[in-house]
Amino acid sequence: MSDITTNEIAAKYSIGIDLGTTHCVLSYIDLEQEGDKAVKQLFAIPQLSAPGSVTEKHQLPSFVYQAHEDEISKDQTPLPWNAENTALVGDVARNLGLKTPIRLVSSAKSWLSHATVSPHDAILPFSSPEEVEKISPVTATAQYLNHLAEAWNNAHPDSPIAEQDVTITIPASFDPAARNLTAQAAQELNLKHLNLLEEPQAAVYSWLEACGDEWRDQVNVGDTILVVDIGGGTTDLSLISVEESEGNLTLSRVAVGEHILLGGDNMDLALAYRLKMKLMQEGKQLQPWQIQAITHACRDAKEKLLSDGDVDAMPIVIPSRGSKLIAGTMQTELTRDEVKQTILDGFFPATAVTEMPQQNTRTALTQIGLPYAQDAAITKHIAHFLNKQHDAIESDAGDFIKPTAVLFNGGVFKSDAISSKLIDIINDWLITADVEEEAKLLTGIDLDLAVANGACYHGYAKYGKGVRIKGGLASSYYVGVESSMPAIPGFEPPLEAVCIAPFGLEEGSNVDVATHQFGLVVGQPVKFKFFGSTVRREDVVGTHLDFWQPEDLEQLPDIEVTLDSANRNSGDVVPVSLSVTVTEVGTLKVEAIASDSDEAWEIELTVRQ
Amino acid sequence: MNFDLTNISELPTGPDAAHVALFALTLILLLITLVRGGKKTIEIEKIVEKEVEVKVEVEKIVEVIKHVDVEKIVEVEKIVEIKAPLQEASPAAACQLLSLLQNEARFVDFIQEDLTGATDEQIGAAARIIHTGSKKVINEYFSFTPIRSEEEESQVTVAEGFNPSEVKLIGNVLGSAPYRGILVHAGWKISSVNLPKLAQGHNANIVAAAEVEL
Numbered sequence: 001m002s003d004i005t006t007n008e009i010a011a012k013y014s015i016g017i018d019l020g021t022t023h024c025v026l027s028y029i030d031l032e033q034e035g036d037k038a039v040k041q042l043f044a045i046p047q048l049s050a051p052g053s054v055t056e057k058h059q060l061p062s063f064v065y066q067a068h069e070d071e072i073s074k075d076q077t078p079l080p081w082n083a084e085n086t087a088l089v090g091d092v093a094r095n096l097g098l099k100t101p102i103r104l105v106s107s108a109k110s111w112l113s114h115a116t117v118s119p120h121d122a123i124l125p126f127s128s129p130e131e132v133e134k135i136s137p138v139t140a141t142a143q144y145l146n147h148l149a150e151a152w153n154n155a156h157p158d159s160p161i162a163e164q165d166v167t168i169t170i171p172a173s174f175d176p177a178a179r180n181l182t183a184q185a186a187q188e189l190n191l192k193h194l195n196l197l198e199e200p201q202a203a204v205y206s207w208l209e210a211c212g213d214e215w216r217d218q219v220n221v222g223d224t225i226l227v228v229d230i231g232g233g234t235t236d237l238s239l240i241s242v243e244e245s246e247g248n249l250t251l252s253r254v255a256v257g258e259h260i261l262l263g264g265d266n267m268d269l270a271l272a273y274r275l276k277m278k279l280m281q282e283g284k285q286l287q288p289w290q291i292q293a294i295t296h297a298c299r300d301a302k303e304k305l306l307s308d309g310d311v312d313a314m315p316i317v318i319p320s321r322g323s324k325l326i327a328g329t330m331q332t333e334l335t336r337d338e339v340k341q342t343i344l345d346g347f348f349p350a351t352a353v354t355e356m357p358q359q360n361t362r363t364a365l366t367q368i369g370l371p372y373a374q375d376a377a378i379t380k381h382i383a384h385f386l387n388k389q390h391d392a393i394e395s396d397a398g399d400f401i402k403p404t405a406v407l408f409n410g411g412v413f414k415s416d417a418i419s420s421k422l423i424d425i426i427n428d429w430l431i432t433a434d435v436e437e438e439a440k441l442l443t444g445i446d447l448d449l450a451v452a453n454g455a456c457y458h459g460y461a462k463y464g465k466g467v468r469i470k471g472g473l474a475s476s477y478y479v480g481v482e483s484s485m486p487a488i489p490g491f492e493p494p495l496e497a498v499c500i501a502p503f504g505l506e507e508g509s510n511v512d513v514a515t516h517q518f519g520l521v522v523g524q525p526v527k528f529k530f531f532g533s534t535v536r537r538e539d540v541v542g543t544h545l546d547f548w549q550p551e552d553l554e555q556l557p558d559i560e561v562t563l564d565s566a567n568r569n570s571g572d573v574v575p576v577s578l579s580v581t582v583t584e585v586g587t588l589k590v591e592a593i594a595s596d597s598d599e600a601w602e603i604e605l606t607v608r609q
Numbered sequence: 610m611n612f613d614l615t616n617i618s619e620l621p622t623g624p625d626a627a628h629v630a631l632f633a634l635t636l637i638l639l640l641i642t643l644v645r646g647g648k649k650t651i652e653i654e655k656i657v658e659k660e661v662e663v664k665v666e667v668e669k670i671v672e673v674i675k676h677v678d679v680e681k682i683v684e685v686e687k688i689v690e691i692k693a694p695l696q697e698a699s700p701a702a703a704c705q706l707l708s709l710l711q712n713e714a715r716f717v718d719f720i721q722e723d724l725t726g727a728t729d730e731q732i733g734a735a736a737r738i739i740h741t742g743s744k745k746v747i748n749e750y751f752s753f754t755p756i757r758s759e760e761e762e763s764q765v766t767v768a769e770g771f772n773p774s775e776v777k778l779i780g781n782v783l784g785s786a787p788y789r790g791i792l793v794h795a796g797w798k799i800s801s802v803n804l805p806k807l808a809q810g811h812n813a814n815i816v817a818a819a820e821v822e823l
Contacts, residue, residue, distance in 0.1 A: 050712070052811035053705070056803060078808050099820070317737045321820070325718045326727045331734040 011165040011193055013156075014462075016202070016455025017148060018169050019182070021109045021233035022265065023059040024144050025452035026152065029460045031165070040209070040456055042449065045151050047090035051076040057091060060147060064105040064140050065093035066125065066133050081154040089147045098292055102128040108140035110233055110370050113171070113178035113259055119606060141185035149189045165193040165462070167455040171236045172198035172256035172474065175532060175556050176588035177606045183587050184606075195458070196586035200227035200238035201253055201469050202454030203409035203445060208251075208467050209457040210444040215467070216249050218442065219405055224254075224393055225442065226403035228382065228422070229451075230410035235260040235378055237385045239401060240469065241393055252470040255392040255401075256534060257385040262347075262373035264299075264412040270342050270376075271298035275316060275332055284330060290318050301334045302343060306415030312336050340417075347376050348421050353383045353400055353429040379425050386429075388535060388551070402435050407442040409450050472504040473582060476539050478553065480529030481516070497531055497553060499543040500590070501580040510581040515542035517577050517595060523570035525562045528603070532556050541580075561592050561603040578603075701813035702804055708816045709750070709805075714742025717816055750804050756796030765792045 012032055018025040026043040033039070044056040051072045065088040072088075079085045088096065097104025105124040112119050114137075122134035135143075145168075149161045166189075170182050179196055186194060197205075204227060208215050219225065223242040229235070237257030243250050272295040276286045286294075294316055301314035313335040320328020357375035373381070386400040393401065406423060413419045419441070427438045446453065461468045478497035500513050520526050531553045533539075545553075563574055576592040579600070583589055590603040710716035715738055724732060756775050759765050767776055769786035775796065778788060807813060 049805055052808040053805040054808070055805035075810050076808050080806075315734075315737060317734050319715055319738045323718045323817075324722060325715050325735050325738065326722055326724065326731050329731070329734050329738065331730075331737075 011163060011459075012159045014165045014167070014456045014459030015152070015161065016167050016169070016452045016457070016459065017145070018199075018202070018449075018452035018455060019109065019141070019144065020062060020451075021107055021231060021263070023061045023232075024148060025059055025449060026148050027449065027452040027456045028164075029456050031460065031463060031465075040453055042452075043152065043155070045090070045148065046080050046154070047147070047151075048077060048079070048088065048092035050092055050095060054078070054080065055091070060090045060144060061094040062106070062108065062140075062144055063093035063097055064089050064124075064135065064143055065096045065100075066103045066105065066135070067096070068103070079150070081150050087143060087147075089143050099289065101125075101288075103132055105135060105140050107233060107370065108137040108144075110261060111137035112141065112181045113174055114370065119177075119181050138181050138185050141182065142188055145186050146188055162190045162192060164191075165195075165459040166191050167195045167197050167202075167459045169197050169199045169202045169451050169455050171234055171259065172200050172238045172253075173234075173236060173259035174198075175259075176477070177557060180587045180605055183585050193459075194585050195462075197455050197458050198236075198238065198253070198256065198471070198474075199231070199451050200229045200236050200256070200409070201240070201471065202451045202458065203227055203229055203407060204240055204251065204469060205454035205457045205461065206409075206445045206450035207407055207442055207454075208461075209453065218440070219249070221249065223404040224401060225251075225405045225407055226382075226386070226401070226426070226439070227407045227409065228378075230378070230408075230412045231263050232265045232411075233261060233263045235262050235373075235381060237382060239389060239392055239403070250470060251467065253472075253474065255385075255389040256474040257381070258534075260373045260381050261370055262376060262378065262381070264410060266372075266376065267343050267347055267412065268295050268299045268302065270346060271295075271302060271334065271339065274338060274342055275334060279330070279332055282332075286318075289321070290330075293318050298334060302339055303415050305334065305336045305339045306343070306417040343415075344417060344421055347378050348418060348425070349377050349379055350421075350425050350428070351377060351379050351383065353386065353432070355380055356384050356387075357381050379422070382426070383429070391535060391537065398433065400429070400433070402430055402433060403439050404437065405440045405442050407445075409445060409447060411448050413447050470506075471586075472506040473501060473588075474503075475532040475534050476503040476536050477501040477580070477588070478531040478533070478545070479559070479578070480531065481518075494546070495529065497545040497548065499536075499539040499541055499545070500578050501582070501588070502540055503533075503537045505580075505582050507582050507586055508584050510579065511541045512593075513541055513578040513580070515544075517575050518592070519573045520561070520563050520576050520592060522563045522565055522568045522572045522574060525560050527558045527560050530556045530559045530605075559590065559603050559605050561601050563592070563601055565599060567597075567599075576601075701807060701811075704813035704816065705804060705807065706746075706750075708813065709746045710743055711817045712742075713746050714739045716743065750802065751799050752801045753797050754800045756798050757792055759792050759795070761792050761795055763792055765790060 010031075012030065013028045014031055015026060015028045024045075026045065027040050028043060029040045042058050044058055045060045046054055046056050047060055049055040049057075067088055074086065077085050077088065077092075093104065097106070103125060108124060111117060111124065111126075117123060117137075119137045122136050122139070124135055124137060124140055125132060128134075152161045166186075168182060168186060170179060174182070182196060183194065204225065211218060219242045221242055221244045225240040225242070227236075227238045227240060229237070235257075237260075238253055239255040241252050241254045243252055272291050275294055275298070276291060279286055297316045297318075301316060304311055304314055313333045315331060315333045318330040318332075319325060322328055357373070357377065357380040359374055375381070383400070386403075390398065390400050403426065406426060408419050408422070423439065423441050430437075430439060457466060458468075460466055476499055478499050480495045480497055482495060498513065498516050501511060505511065533553050535552055536548075539545075563576075565574075568574065575595040577595055579591045579593050581589040581591075588605065590605065592601045592603055594600070707717060711718065715735075719735055719739055757765065767778065767786065767788040767790065771786065775798070778790070779793070780790070
C-alpha cells in the first residue's frame with residue numbers, strides 16, 4: 001500500500017468498521033490530535049430499537065427486517081437524519097425477527113462468500129415465502145454500511161465519512177470475489193480512502209495499540225504469532241511472522257486459513273439444544289421461539305460457568321408468551337458439567353496435531369443453506385491450518401507450524417476455561433514435537449471490540465504514526481486452460497493452470513501475464529476456471545502447472561468476461577493477455593487486454609451460478 | 610428501610626418473594642422520579658439529579674429516622690437541538706420506561722399478576738426474568754455513581770455548604786458544620802440518562818402491543 005499522497009484532502013479521522021456477521025461496530029481516532037497515543041473512541045450508533053423508538057448503541061446488529069405493509073405505520077420509523085425512513089436495520093430488525101423469522105435478513109456476510117449463490121440475487125431472507133420481499137446479500141451489506149455512514153455524517157456534519165480514512169474489516173479467508181463484493185457494498189458511500197483489512201490482522205493491530213511501544217519486548221525476530229479469531233459465525237486463522245528490516249522489528253502476515261463457518265453462535269445453539277433435550281426428557285416440549293429465548297440465556301450462563309469456579313449451575317428461565325408470567329414460565333438449569341461436555345469437549349477437544357477435521361459427519365448444528373463447518377472441533381481446524389501451512393515460514397522445518405506466540409480474539413474467549421484449554425492443547429502439540437519453549441499467550445485486547453479498534457488503528461498507522469503489518473495477497477491465483485493434446489473420445493482434455501498473480505503481491509501493484517495469450521470471441525461471455533492456492537508461495541506469474549495436489553489448488557467460482565466493442569464484429573476472435581492488479585483498497589482486478597489495440601475489458605470475479 | 614438500587618444486583622439466588630416486591634417498589638420509585646421531572650429536556654450529556662437519601666448517623670444515636678423522601682431536580686446544563694421527527698422524552702418517559710421494563714423484564718405482567726396461589730419457586734423463577742431484564746434496562750439507559758465515595762459505616766466529615774439534597778443528616782442533628790458522623794448509606798446519583806427518543810405521534814401509553822400469531 002502506498003502512503004497517502006499529499007494532494008488529497010487530508011482526512012480528519014481514521015474510521016474502523018467491524019462489519020460482522022451478527023453485528024457491526026465503528027470506532028475512530030482523531031488524526032489531527034497530537035500526542036504519542038491518540039485516543040480511539042467508540043461511536044454510539046442511533047438506531048430504531050422498536051417501532052417509534054430510537055436509541056444509541058455501540059453495536060448495530062447486522063439484520064434487516066422486511067416488514068409487512070400492515071405491520072408498522074409509516075410514521076413510526078424515523079431516524080434522526082431521515083424523517084421519511086422506512087428501512088428497519090439494526091436492533092429493531094433483530095427484535096422483530098425474533099418473533100417473525102421469515103421476514104428477517106441475517107448472515108448476509110456469510111452469503112457474500114457462498115460459492116454457489118449469486119450474491120447479487122435477491123435471496124434473503126433465505127427460503128422464506130415468496131410474498132416476502134427479498135434483497136441480495138450485497139444490498140443487505142450496503143444497508144448496514146449506509147446506516148453507519150448516515151449516523152456518522154449526522155454526528156459529524158463537518159467531517160463527512162466520504163472524506164475520512166475508512167477501514168472495513170473482512171475475514172482473512174474471504175476469496176477475491178467476496179472482497180470485491182464488500183467493496184461494492186461500500187460504493188454508495190463514495191469513500192475517498194477505503195481499505196479492506198483482514199480481521200485477524202485487525203486483532204493484531206489492536207494488540208499493538210494496547211501494548212504501545214512495549215510490543216517489541218513481547219515478541220522477537222523469528223517469532224510466529226498464531227491468531228485465532230472466533231466470531232459469532234466464523235473462525236478465522238492467520239499467521240503473523242516477526243521479522244527484521246533495517247534494524248527494526250516488522251510484522252508480516254504470512255498465511256491465512258480456510259473459510260470456516262463455525263463460531264460462538266454455534267456453541268450457544270448447541271447448549272440450547274442440549275437443554276431442549278433435557279426438558280423433553282421431563283416431558284416438556286419447547287417451541288421454536290423458546291429455543292431462541294434459551295439460546296440467549298445460554299450465552300450468559302456459559303460465560304459465567306466457564307469463568308467463575310464457584311458456580312456449578314446457572315438457572316435458565318423461559319418466560320411464557322402470554323401476560324401470565326407465573327403460570328407459563330419454565331425453569332431449568334445449565335450445569336458446569338453440561339457446558340464442559342458441550343463446549344470444551346465438543347468444540348475444543350484435546351486432539352493430536354495430526355488429527356484433521358472430519359468432512360462427512362455432521363456434529364455441529366446447522367441451518368440449511370450456508371456451508372457450515374461439518375466438524376465442530378475447532379482444535380482440529382487449527383491443527384489442519386498449521387499442517388497445511390508448514391511451508392509458510394522458511395526457518396520452520398517440520399510437519400506443522402510451531403507458533404511461538406498466540407493471540408485469541410472474539411467474545412468466546414471471555415470464558416477463561418476456553419482460552420486456557422486451547423493454549424494448553426497448542427502447547428501439548430509443541431511439547432510432543434520436542435519444542436522447548438511454550439507458546440506465549442498475547443493479551444490486552446478487548447475481545448469484543450478489538451477488530452473495530454484495530455481497524456481504526458490501521459488507518460492511523462498508515463500515516464506513519466504506528467507499526468504496520470505487511471500483508472499482500474494471501475494466495476496465488478491461477479486460471480485454467482485446456483491443454484493442447486490430441487482429442488481422446490470420451491475424455492475431457494486435461495486442465496492446466498497458469499499463475500496470474502503470485503503470493504504476497506502487494507496492494508497497489510500490477511502484473512501482466514505476458515507468457516499466455518487467449519483468443520476471446522467478441523459478443524459472447526467467456527468463462528475462465530479460477531483457482532487459488534494458499535500454499536504455493538514460489539509460483540511466479542506465468543508459471544504453468546499441468547499437475548498439482550488436489551488440496552494445493554482450491555477451485556474458486558468461475559470468472560467471466562464479455563467482449564463488446566464498437567470497433568469489432570460479433571464473432572471476431574480477439575487475442576488478449578491478462579493483467580492483474582491488487583488495488584489500493586485491497587481488492588483484485590483482472591483485465592483482458594487486447595494484444596492488437598489498447599482496449600481492455602474487466603473480468604468479472606463475482607459471477608456465480 | 611433503604612430503597613436503593615444496589616438491591617438489583619444482589620437479589621438472592623433462591624426464590625424470595627419479599628425481594629421481588631422490594632425490587633418492584635424500587636422501580637416504581639424510579640418511575641415516579643421520572644414523571645415528576647419530565648418537564649424539561651433530558652439530554653444525552655446528562656443531567657438528572659435525583660435526591661438520594663444519604664443517612665449520616667450522628668454518633669451514639671440509636672434510632673435511625675426513616676425517610677423515603679424522593680424529590681427530583683432537573684437541571685438542564687446543555688440543551689441539544691433534536692431534529693424534527695423525534696420528540697423529547699418528556700412525560701411520556703415514564704410510560705416509556707414501563708414499556709422498556711415490560712419488554713425486557715415483563716415488569717407490568719408481573720405486577721398485574723395475583724401472587725396469592727403462587728409458590729415461592731414460581732415467584733423465584735419470575736424474579737429471575739424481572740431481575741435480568743430490569744438490570745439490562747437500568748444499565749443501558751442510566752449511569753449511577755455513589756454520592757459519597759467513603760466506605761459505609763466509616764467516619765466522615767460533612768463540610769460547610771454541603772448540598773442537603775445530596776447528603777441528609779439524620780439522628781442527633783445538632784450544632785453546626787462541619788459535621789462528623791457515620792456514613793450509613795453512600796447514596797446514588799444518576800449521572801446520565803440516555804432513554805430512547807420517540808417518534809412524533811408515538812403513543813407511549815401502549816406499554817405492550819397485543820400479539821396475534823398468524
